[in-house]
Amino acid sequence: MNKPTIDIITLGCSKNLVDSETLMGLFEAHGYHVTHDAEVPRGEIAVVNTCGFIEDAKQESIDTILELAQAKEEGRLERLYVMGCLSERYLAELEAEIPEVDGWYGKFNYKQLLKDLEDNHASITGTVPMIHRHITTPRHYAYLKIAEGCDRHCAYCAIPLITGRHQSRPMQEILDEVRWLVRQGTCEFQVIAQELTYYGVDIDGKQHIAELVEQMADIGGVEWIRLHYAYPAHFPWDLLRVMREKKNVCNYLDIALQHISDHMLDRMQRHVTKEQTYELIRRMRQEVPGIHIRTTLMVGFPGETDDDFQQLIEFTRWARFERMGAFAYSEEDGTYSAMYYEDDVPAEVKQKRLDRLMRVQQQISAELEAEKVGQTLRVIIDRQEGEWFVGRTEFCSPEVDPEVLIPSNERLVIGSFYDARITDAEEFDLYATTRYE
Numbered sequence: 105m106n107k108p109t110i111d112i113i114t115l116g117c118s119k120n121l122v123d124s125e126t127l128m129g130l131f132e133a134h135g136y137h138v139t140h141d142a143e144v145p146r147g148e149i150a151v152v153n154t155c156g157f158i159e160d161a162k163q164e165s166i167d168t169i170l171e172l173a174q175a176k177e178e179g180r181l182e183r184l185y186v187m188g189c190l191s192e193r194y195l196a197e198l199e200a201e202i203p204e205v206d207g208w209y210g211k212f213n214y215k216q217l218l219k220d221l222e223d224n225h226a227s228i229t230g231t232v233p234m235i236h237r238h239i240t241t242p243r244h245y246a247y248l249k250i251a252e253g254c255d256r257h258c259a260y261c262a263i264p265l266i267t268g269r270h271q272s273r274p275m276q277e278i279l280d281e282v283r284w285l286v287r288q289g290t291c292e293f294q295v296i297a298q299e300l301t302y303y304g305v306d307i308d309g310k311q312h313i314a315e316l317v318e319q320m321a322d323i324g325g326v327e328w329i330r331l332h333y334a335y336p337a338h339f340p341w342d343l344l345r346v347m348r349e350k351k352n353v354c355n356y357l358d359i360a361l362q363h364i365s366d367h368m369l370d371r372m373q374r375h376v377t378k379e380q381t382y383e384l385i386r387r388m389r390q391e392v393p394g395i396h397i398r399t400t401l402m403v404g405f406p407g408e409t410d411d412d413f414q415q416l417i418e419f420t421r422w423a424r425f426e427r428m429g430a431f432a433y434s435e436e437d438g439t440y441s442a443m444y445y446e447d448d449v450p451a452e453v454k455q456k457r458l459d460r461l462m463r464v465q466q467q468i469s470a471e472l473e474a475e476k477v478g479q480t481l482r483v484i485i486d487r488q489e490g491e492w493f494v495g496r497t498e499f500c501s502p503e504v505d506p507e508v509l510i511p512s513n514e515r516l517v518i519g520s521f522y523d524a525r526i527t528d529a530e531e532f533d534l535y536a537t538t539r540y541e
Contacts, residue, residue: 108182109137109147113172115165116155118296118332120188121240122249123214124153127187129236130218140240145172148182151217154190156266158434165190173204187214189266211252211267239285242486244519245292245328245502246285250278250316254298255306256335258362259373259440260405260433263298272303275316279323286325289519292484293320293329294501301334301343314342321350327521328352328484330501334359336384337376344391354498355392358427360400364419365412368405373440378415385423396499398427403461404454405433406445413457420464426472427505428465432458466531473506473529483508483524483536485516495524497534508534 110131114124128138139147150172154165165188175181183206191198192210199208209217239246253267282293295317297303304312320329329350331343334357347353363369366378376384388395401416420428432454435442483495486502492509493516500506510516510524516538524536 107134107136108149109139110149110151111139111142111145111147112151112153113141113145113168114153115168116153116157116161116189118247118294119249119252119298120153120155122237122247122296123188123211125237125240127151127153127214127217128238128240130215132238133236134218134222138238140238145175145181149185149221150175150181150183151185151187153214154186154188156189156191156193157262158436160434162190169198169202169205173202176204185209185217187211187217193262193266239288239290241502242519243289244484244486245294246290247294247296248278248282248285249273249296250300251297251303255302256299256375257373257440259371259445260402260436262436262439265438267298270299270302270306272306272312275304275312275319278316279319282320282323282326286323291325291327291519293326294332295320295329296332298333299335300331301338301340311338311340314340314346317343317353318346318350321346321352326352328354328498330354330356330498332358332501336361336381337374339384341387341391344388347392347395355395356398356499356501357388357395358398358501362400362402363405363412363416365415368408368412368416371407371441371445372402372405382419382422396426397423398501398505399423399425399429401428401430401461403430403432403457404449406441406448408433408449408457417461417464420461420468424468424472425465426469426499428469429504430458430461430465470529470531473531473534476526476534477529478526480523480525480540481508481536482521483510484521485510485518487518488512493518495522506532506534508536510536510538514538 112124112128114121131138152168155161169186172181172184176184185207186205187209189211191208195208207220251270251272253270254264255270257264301313304310317329320326329352362372364378364381369376435447481497483497485493485495487494491512493512495508522538524538525540526534526536528535
C-alpha cells in the first residue's frame, strides 16, 4: 500500500527549518514521499511548521493554516497538521478556533506526528538522532542547531515563553552530526541557537561554545563555520581566539545588541551597559582584525526618549556595523514589557526613527562594501540565476547578507570555492570575476 505524500511548509527562522528537516528525514525513513515549501502543495497531507515570535509572523502562520484548511474543505487536501512555535504557545485557542486541523503539535513533540500517522504502529520511541535530517538547503551548506530555548528573559522577547529554558545538545552528538553532514557533501556550517554563547552553561555551569567551535574546526571537510545569535553580556572571550586561530571559522559574528543607552538597556533587561557594549565592539575588532559584525537594533521601546535614540544613532555611526537589521518595538503577549510598561512611543515616531536609523546604516554599508573593490576574496557559489553565478564571501550568511555576482560565462561549479576579484559594489551586492592576472 502506497503511503500518502506529505507537504511540509516551514515558516519563521532557521531553527524551525532544522526541525522540519528532521521531520522530513523521519517520514522518508518510514516510506513517505515528502516535499518542502512547494509553490503549490499537492500532497494528501500538509504539515505547517509555524512561527510565533512577533505579530507579523503569527499572522502569516494563521493565514497559511486557514488557506490549507480551506483546501481541505474543498477536497484538495485530506489531512492538515500544525506544529511549531505558534501551536506551542496558543494550543488551546487554536484548537477551538480552527477545528479543520487534524492534529496540533508544539516545538518538542512533533516527532509524535509520525506515530500518529502510522496509527500507533510505528516504533518511534526515545530521541531520534539528528542524522535523519533531509537537508533542504543547497547541499554545500547546512544549519546546525546546538541548543534550544533561552534563559535570558529580555523584557520584550516571547521566545522563553515558547521554547522554555536553554537546553544545550551534547557536544559529541553535535560533532557526530557535523561529520555526517560532511559525508553528505556539506562544507559550510551556520551554527545557530537562540543564544549560542550560553552553550554548555545548563550542563556544567560553564560556557563551552569556544571548545565546541574549535573541535568542529578540526573536522576534515569543514571549510567554513559561521556563528549566529551571540549575546553581549558575559561574552566568552576565548571564542575570539578560536576565530582568529582557526582559518575555517569565518570572521563573522551575529550578535543582537538591541540598543545602547543605559536607560534602554536597563528597561530591556539586557544585563549589559553602554560602556561594556562599546568595549565589546572595540575588543572584537582588535582581537579579530577584519571581523564582520551583524547586529539587530530596536527603536521605539517603551520609554525611549529622543536622547536615547540619538545615542543609538551615534553608536551606529561609531561602530560601523558591516551588517545591521532594525525593527520597531511590537508588544508581545506575556512579556515583561507588555505586562509592566506602556507602549508609549507613537507608531509614527517609531517609523521615523526606524527610517532614520536605516538611512544611516545604508550609507555605512555602501561605504564598507565599496572598500572591497579591488580585493580578492574567497567565494562559494550558491546558484546560477540568468547571466550570473551567485555566491558569498565568508562575511555573508545565506539569505540575509550581500551576495557576489560573477558572470555565468566563467563556467563555475555550484558548491565550489573560488578566489574572486571584486570589480564593483552596490549597496547590497558585489560584482566579481575569477578571471584576472
